[in-house]
Amino acid sequence: MLDRDELPDAPEHRRGVPQDRHAHLLMPGGLEAIERLLPRADVRKDLLAAGARELALSSGMLALTPDGWFRRWRHHSHVTITCSRPLLEWVVRRAVLGTNANVEVHRARVTGLRGSARRVLGVTVEPCADAGSDAPFPAGHCGHRPADGRPAALDADWVVDASGRGTRVVPWLEALGIHGIAAKDVDSGLANATRVYRTPSGAQEWPLTLIQPDPYSGRPGRSGMIVPIENDRWMVSLGGMRGSEPPSDPDAFLEYALALPSPLVGRLIAAAEPLTEVFTSHSTSNSRRYLDKVRHWPDRFVALGDAAATFNPLYGQGMSVAALGALALAEALADGGLDTPGLARGVQRAAARSVEAAWTTAVSTDVLYPGVEGGTPTAADRLTAAYSRRLTRTATGSYVAASALWDVTTLRTGPARLMRPGAILAALAGPPLPPLSGPPLTDRERAILSAIG
Numbered sequence: 001m002l003d004r005d006e007l008p009d010a011p012e013h014r015r016g017v018p019q020d021r022h023a024h025l026l027m028p029g030g031l032e033a034i035e036r037l038l039p040r041a042d043v044r045k046d047l048l049a050a051g052a053r054e055l056a057l058s059s060g061m062l063a064l065t066p067d068g069w070f071r072r073w074r075h076h077s078h079v080t081i082t083c084s085r086p087l088l089e090w091v092v093r094r095a096v097l098g099t100n101a102n103v104e105v106h107r108a109r110v111t112g113l114r115g116s117a118r119r120v121l122g123v124t125v126e127p128c129a130d131a132g133s134d135a136p137f138p139a140g141h142c143g144h145r146p147a148d149g150r151p152a153a154l155d156a157d158w159v160v161d162a163s164g165r166g167t168r169v170v171p172w173l174e175a176l177g178i179h180g181i182a183a184k185d186v187d188s189g190l191a192n193a194t195r196v197y198r199t200p201s202g203a204q205e206w207p208l209t210l211i212q213p214d215p216y217s218g219r220p221g222r223s224g225m226i227v228p229i230e231n232d233r234w235m236v237s238l239g240g241m242r243g244s245e246p247p248s249d250p251d252a253f254l255e256y257a258l259a260l261p262s263p264l265v266g267r268l269i270a271a272a273e274p275l276t277e278v279f280t281s282h283s284t285s286n287s288r289r290y291l292d293k294v295r296h297w298p299d300r301f302v303a304l305g306d307a308a309a310t311f312n313p314l315y316g317q318g319m320s321v322a323a324l325g326a327l328a329l330a331e332a333l334a335d336g337g338l339d340t341p342g343l344a345r346g347v348q349r350a351a352a353r354s355v356e357a358a359w360t361t362a363v364s365t366d367v368l369y370p371g372v373e374g375g376t377p378t379a380a381d382r383l384t385a386a387y388s389r390r391l392t393r394t395a396t397g398s399y400v401a402a403s404a405l406w407d408v409t410t411l412r413t414g415p416a417r418l419m420r421p422g423a424i425l426a427a428l429a430g431p432p433l434p435p436l437s438g439p440p441l442t443d444r445e446r447a448i449l450s451a452i453g
């Protein structure tokens with residue numbers, strides 16, 4: 001494995017993943033994919049041992065949708081883990097290295113692909129500028145450091161581009177003679193602002209708290225969330241679309257949180273002790289490269305995760321889609337050998353299925369916000385939005401509808417789940433329980449809120 005970053009042996013922020021300062025929800029579908037990819041490790045147990053929280057969305061979440069608060073059900077379903085992104089990454093990396101003796105990590109910057117339009121044979125790499133001239137160079141089958149400063153060639157039986165949002169996969173493929181890669185960008189202009197707080201005393205079991213943006217109001221969406229993370233901390237992320245971006249000034253950060261459609265997040269952090277400055281991110285557009293649709297695809301190469309498609313992080317899908325893509329690769333390799341004809345193309349297409357599901361969720365909603373660039377709502381988007389709104393309203397008072405909705409938004413199943421008779425009948429019938437007038441707090445949570453808020 002090649003990475004341009006020095007990978008730390010601790011859960012720490014690193015330069016190559018600037019987004020790790022922000023809240024990262026791992027959807028149950030992504031967690032299950034990681035567990036299937038690493039059957040000899042116990043990632044869930046390791047995360048919990050390192051201080052992560054296990055939460056069932058059905059009972060351990062306070063969420064305000066544009067159509068009211070979700071109820072909390074007795075069912076313990078759609079279980080996930082919350083922690084910081086550096087902790088998640090560190091635990092997964094340790095599990096990969098600890099259970100696969102043949103994985104080595106080398107520090108180098110990949111600069112291109114080697115091979116032809118028919119088959120990728122390796123990559124070109126450069127040592128990282130700050131690694132020092134005597135830093136060990138990645139040793140592949142024939143990796144060597146050329147004397148004249150040109151990039152070194154590294155042979156590979158198979159290459160996976162997992163270099164994230166900043167990938168150069170399109171020019172790299174063009175250099176091999178693969179042209180005509182279609183791409184689409186839909187940008188809501190979302191900005192994220194995140195600050196970490198010490199969990200107020202007594203609030204260690206506080207639920208995951210989400211104030212969702214409203215795509216139907218005709219105004220820029222604003223959102224807020226409190227994600228409980230390891231070491232008794234809350235990661236608080238505020239989001240605002242173009243024209244309503246959250247501030248990086250600490251006082252204005254609190255005011256923004258208090259002015260959300262519910263002041264709950266603001267009330268909870270008003271007296272909490274901040275542990276960091278406010279970090280902002282604008283890397284939030286939905287960007288897709290239709291690699292699965294290219295006429296000719298080289299053998300022995302796939303692009304997964306953000307290298308294939310990125311999504312508005314508001315929907316919390318990117319890491320899960322990356323894990324599901326890796327699972328598609330692992331399953332294809334387990335089914336046939338490296339020489340199976342068309343294997344790489346098959347994997348790229350299989351990975352595109354979870355990309356498509358996440359893309360539909362994100363883009364069909366994002367196009368409804370004013371100021372979105374790169375997309376206008378089609379008739380199909382309006383129909384999807386109308387159905388999804390009806391189902392969400394129903395889900396606030398129906399576990400059947402909530403469960404169907406979460407199955408899809410957490411990437412445990414594809415969107416077809418929402419078209420099953422149970423979901424359609426629930427949506428048609430509407431919520432069997434009346435809307436809640438406020439967040440569904442337990443007596444203990446109410447007491448905590450009045451003590452700290």
Ligand SMILES: Cc1cc2nc3c(=O)[nH]c(=O)nc-3n(C[C@H](O)[C@H](O)[C@H](O)COP(=O)(O)OP(=O)(O)OC[C@H]3O[C@@H](n4cnc5c(N)ncnc54)[C@H](O)[C@@H]3O)c2cc1C
Pocket residue numbers: 002003004005015016017019022023024025026027108109110111162163164165166192281283284304305306307313314315316317318319320322
């Ligand atoms: C503000 C924000 C919040 C987010 N919140 C969520 C969330 O709640 N839930 C969720 O699932 N997703 C979230 N995401 C998306 C998530 O961060 C990405 O989808 C996920 O990290 C993609 O994983 P990846 O492995 O494809 O790329 P990355 O995690 O970005 O990793 C890319 C790696 O490639 C290395 N690299 C890059 N270029 C080179 C090169 N040329 N040579 C060698 N190495 C290279 C980098 O150092 C890095 O290690 C969020 C994103 C943002 C911006």
